[in-house]
Amino acid sequence: MAPRILSQEVAREFYLLRVDDEKVNYFEALWSIPEKVTYNAYLLVGNGEVVLFDCWKNTYADELVETIKGIVDPRDITHIIVHHAEPDHSGSLPRVLEVNGFRAEVVTYSMGKSILEAFYKISPKFRIVKDGDELALAGENIKIIHTPWLHWPETIMSYLSGRKILLSCDAFGGYSIPRTIFDDEEVVREYLPSVRKYVATVIGFYRQHIIRNVEKIQSLGLSIDMIAPAHGLIWKRRPQLIVDYYRALAEGRPDEYKILVISGSMYGLMEAATRVAVEEVERLGGRVVFYRFDDSEQPPFSDILGDAIDSKAIILATPTYEVGIYPPLDQLVELITKKIPQKPVLVVGSYGWAGVAAKKVSEKLGGSGFKVIDVIEFQGSASEKNIQRIREGVKKLFESP
Template identity: 50%
Template sequence: MVRYIVEKILDNLYLLRVNDRVKFFEALWDIPEGITYNAYLLISKDGVVLFDGWKDEYAEDLLDAIRTISDPNDIKYIVVHHVEQDHSGSIQRVLEANSGIAEVLCHPLAVKMLQSLYTASFKFKIVKDGEEFSLGDRTLKFIYTPWLHWPETIVSYIVEDGVLLSCDAFGGFSIPSTVFDDEEDITNYLKYVRKYIVNVIGYYSDYILKALDKIRGIGVSPKIITPAHGIIFRKNPEIIVDYYERVARGLSERGKITVIYNSMYGSVEKAIHHAIGELEKRGFKPVTFKFTDSERPAIGDILSEIIDSEALVIGVSVYENDLFPYVSYLLELMARKIRVGKPILLISSYGWSKVASSKVSDKLARTYFKIVESIEFQGQPDMEDLEKISEGVIRLLEAINQG
C-alpha cells in the first residue's frame, strides 16, 4: 500500500508527504485522526535541496519518494528546520543513500542534537538568523523561530516564490484527504490544527506570537505556507496564520462552555447534570467530556476544546484523599499547556473529607485559570447543593461577562 504522496507545488518545488496512522503522537497524544510528515524537495540551479524528512520507520519510503523526482545523490543540501525525530528520523538513511554528499543546513544548537541521535558524519553548515543563501536561481532566507517547537527551530523562506517552509508552525494533526487548502474543508481541518497547537506547542504559545511578529517585522508575507504536518496553504495563507494567532492568544468562541467531569458511581454526575440543565435553560450547549465506567475521553481533545472556551465546569470526585486521577492529570496538563485564563465552576463530591477545592487551587496556582465558585458536598447532592450549583452557574456566566 502506498502511504506517501508526491505532489508538485511549483515547477521546482515538491511535497513529499507520508500518512502516519499511528495511535499516539510523542507517545502521549491520542490521534485517531493520524498525522502526516511533510518533507519538501526544491530543484534549484545550484542543486537539489531537501527540507526535513520523515520518521525513521518511513526512511525507505522517503527515499522512494525522492527517487520519483531526483537521484538522492543529487541532494546538495538538507535543511533541518527542527531536530525532533518526526522530521529528522530519516536523515541517517538519506545521507547513506546520498553517499554523504549533502551539507546539512541548520541552527547552531542543532549540531550536537543531531550528533547525539545519529552516527552519520554530518557536513554542517550553520545558518544565521536572517541569512540569505543563494541557490543560483533561488534564494533561501532563514529565520530563527525558537521554541516552535524546540530551541533550535528555524524556518525557511524561498524569496522568489514567496514560499514559507514553516516546519511544525502552521501544522496540524490528521491525514487530510487532499494536499492544499483549496481542496479541503478547512473548517473541519482547523479543529485538528487547534488540537495540534495546544497539545504540541501550547506550552510555548508566547513564542508563536513572537515568531509571527518577527516574520511580519521583516516583511515576509508568504504566498504559500508549507508546514511539516497537514495541509499546504496557497489559496488563503492568512487563514492559518490568523488561526495560529487566535489559538496562541487563547481567544474564546462566544457562548462556548466546556464541561469536564468524572463520576465513579453517579454522585458527581447528578450535580453536573443539574449544572448542564441550568446552562441549557440559558441557551448554552456545553461541550461535555466525562470519565465514567463507559467513557474515557482523550486528554488532548479536552485541552483543545478548553483553549477556545469562555468558561469551564469541572466535576471531580475525591479519590484516596486527592482528586480523581484522570481529572488530576488533566489539570496538570491544563497548567502546562494553556497559558491563558478561563473562569471555572468547580463541583466535587467526597465520601468523608473534602479536599477538591484546595487541591484544584494548588494545581492551577501558577496559571491564569480562576475558580469562581467551588461547591463540595458529601455523597449525592441534596436540594441545597443543587441550589448552590444553580447560583454557581450564574456566577460563572457573570465571570464571562466581566471578561
C-alpha cells in the first residue's frame, strides 16, 4: 500500500513534506509504536534557490523524490540542511543527491559531515556550519542553532528570521500520525501522550539537554510564530505549549495524582500483593496506571516509560527469578534509571527460598538517585504485617515531595 503523503505550503514558499510511516512497528528497532510515526521534511523556495531541510527514512526515498517533484525539479535543489544525521531523517539523502546530480551543498554541523560520510559513503559538497551562523538562502535569513544531544551531538536547528519559523528537528516532535498538520486544540489533546512516550523513549536519556537547549533558545529572544519539527504536528496556534511541555517532562514535574504500578508475576503471588498497593493508591485518591507482566500479558516498555516520565511515584513489584530480578523488570529498571527523572519508589518482592530481587531493584534505583521509600520482600504471599507495610509505603509515596 502506498504511504500517505502530505505535501503542503505551510508558509509563503515554505512547504511541509510529511510521510506517514504505517510500516514501522518498532521505532529505532526498539520501541513498540502501534500509533506509528511521521517524518517531516521541509522545502523552502525563493530567489532561484531551493533549500531542502532533512529527508525521510530510506524506506521512502522514491516517494520523497516524487513528492519534491510535485513542487520543484529535484535538480534545482541548491542546499540540503541536515539537522540531524540519524537515518530516520537522512536515510533518503543519498537518493535525493543522486537525482539532484550532487549539485546541492549539504549543510551540516562538522560532526554531521563525518557521520553522513561514514553512514552512506558519499562525498557531496559540504558546507560546515556552527552555532550562530546566519545563511542568506532562498531570500531568507537562516540562523543556525546548535542544539547538542537533541537528539545526537551534531543536531542543529534552523530559524527562518523572515518567516519566524523554528525548524526544530527531533525536539518538539512526537510519535503517532496526527489527523491534522497543525496543532488544532482537539488534536493536541490526542497527541500529547504520544509526545510523552517519544520524549521518554528517544530523548529521556538526554533530558538535561532539553532544559539547556530550551534555555538557550529562549536566551536568543527569537520571535517564533511556528515550530516545525521533524516528527508529528506543526505548532502554529500555540508554539509555546510544546516548548513548555517538553521542559516540564524533562524536569520531571509530575502529575501529582498519577502512580505507576509495575508488577511481574509468574504464578500470581506477587500480583496479589501488588493489588493491595493498587487498592491503597485508589483509596487515597490517586490514579493508578497499572502494567502487569504475567502469563497473558507482556506490556511494551515504550508505553511504560511514557507513563513513568510524568508519574508522581512508582511502585515496582518483582519476584526473585534465578537469584535475580524477574528478567523483563530487570531490563525495565535499567531503562528507568537512564531515561526517567528521579522520583519516589516503593519496591515489593516475593521469593521462594532466598529473596534478592527487591533488594537488587532498590539498589539499582537508589543508586541512580531515586528515593526508595521502602523495600518489602517476603516469602510467597504477603502476611498481614507485610500488607500493612505496603499500605504505609503507599501513604509515604503520596507524602514524599
